[in-house]
Amino acid sequence: MSKICILTSAHPPDDARVYHKEACSLRKKGYEVTLIAPLPASAAAEPGESEPGEIITAEGVRLRYAPPYRNRSERWLHLSVIYRMALAEQAAIYHLHDPDLLSTGLKLLRQTGRPVIYDVHEYYGDSLRTRYWAPAPLRAPLAVTFDWYEKQAAKRLSACVTVNEHMAGLFHAVNPRGAVLYNYPAAAAFSFPAPAAAPPRLTAEDPLILYLGGLNRERGLEVMLEAMPLVRERFPRAQCVLAGPLNEGSLNERYRPVAPWLARGGIRHLGRIPYAETPALLRRANIALVPLLATLNYTKAIPVKLIEYMAAGLPVIGSDFGHIRRIINENRCGLLTRPGDPADLAARICELISEPAAAATAGQRGWEAFHARYCWEQEEIKLWRLYAELIGEP
Helix, strand or coil: CCEEEEECCCCCCCCHHHHHHHHHHHHHHCCEEEEEEECCHHHCCCCCCCCCCEEECCCCCEEEEECCCCCHHHHHHCHHHHHHHHHHHCCCEEEECCHHHHHHHHHHHHHHCCCEEEECCCCHHHHHCCCCCCCHHHHHHHHHHHHHHHHHHHHHCCEEEECCHHHHHHHHCCCCCEEECCCCCCCCCCCCCCHHHCCCCCCCCCCEEEEECCECCCCCHHHHHHHHHHHHHHCCCCEEEEECCECHHHCCHHHCCCHHHHHHCCEEEEECCCHHHHHHHHHHCCEEEECCCCCCCCCCCCCHHHHHHHHCCCCEEEECCHHHHHHHHHHCCEEEECCCCHHHHHHHHHHHHHCHHHHHHHHHHHHHHHHHHCCHHHCHHHHHHHHHHHHCCC
């Protein structure tokens, strides 16, 4: 089978979409897959030690490490290294996973003549409007400029992979070739028993409330910090676990330092956990949160954490807008909360704790919906079809 080279400048080597879904699905189909990704800073060698150059993973993917980065500037400086590594692969298809790599993709297309796919994970132009690291007066001009550049580059590449139909429409206008691959969890990895067949998990004694994913103001961190002390007024043993990288610099000054707020709300921050450990964490939880704020990006996105919660049979509390509202309402798998309202979020959490039977029913409905409509195994078929089309295979 043909040789595939997947590139990321920003995602870790074990990223859920990049590695566990797309790279492993292509390897399962029989392609020879190489993934070029930054070496995690935590794995960087001490002085005098050699850094790992490449490994073959258990799934048969060849993993080549680009230099680790500590900040955004270093990430950009390493793009030339990633380009040289990719060029040396002489792959049949190159697959890019970050907007940083658009110029790299265009150079690979010119140099090799091989197809280059751009995998669009989010609305990057919209997200620039809320990036704390950019001076406020520059955010809107940056967003407009980047959106124009991204579409111009996508027009010249071979295909665009997107994560929902709305995004697909935006890119189809400039490049009609591509596929919509919803970022759903793989049923094989998220194999949970039906909640109805398991003992009830939720009691008022020591409920565990879970949030998975990156933590910043836009993702609802401030709301959770305010809500959990209110929950503990009614349920003193309630605990909250946050699993994901925390960006304290994005918070309003009132919430910095964040450590006293975590202690006050009975909140434990685990940091980023490996994707393979996510199912075990989900098994321990009783209630799961999607408290995103209604930014331009999130109003159009489908949060993967929502689907992971449903796969685990957890009742969900999510912000009342966009796809979060649609999925929770359609599947009756949880409750909705007003975005940015800590008191309302606390009330919804207390409602589920107080009604364990209703919570279990919501979790069962989410589990059933995941297996019927929301698993990756339905998406990988579209990925294989796109690759066969680009390579010219039957």
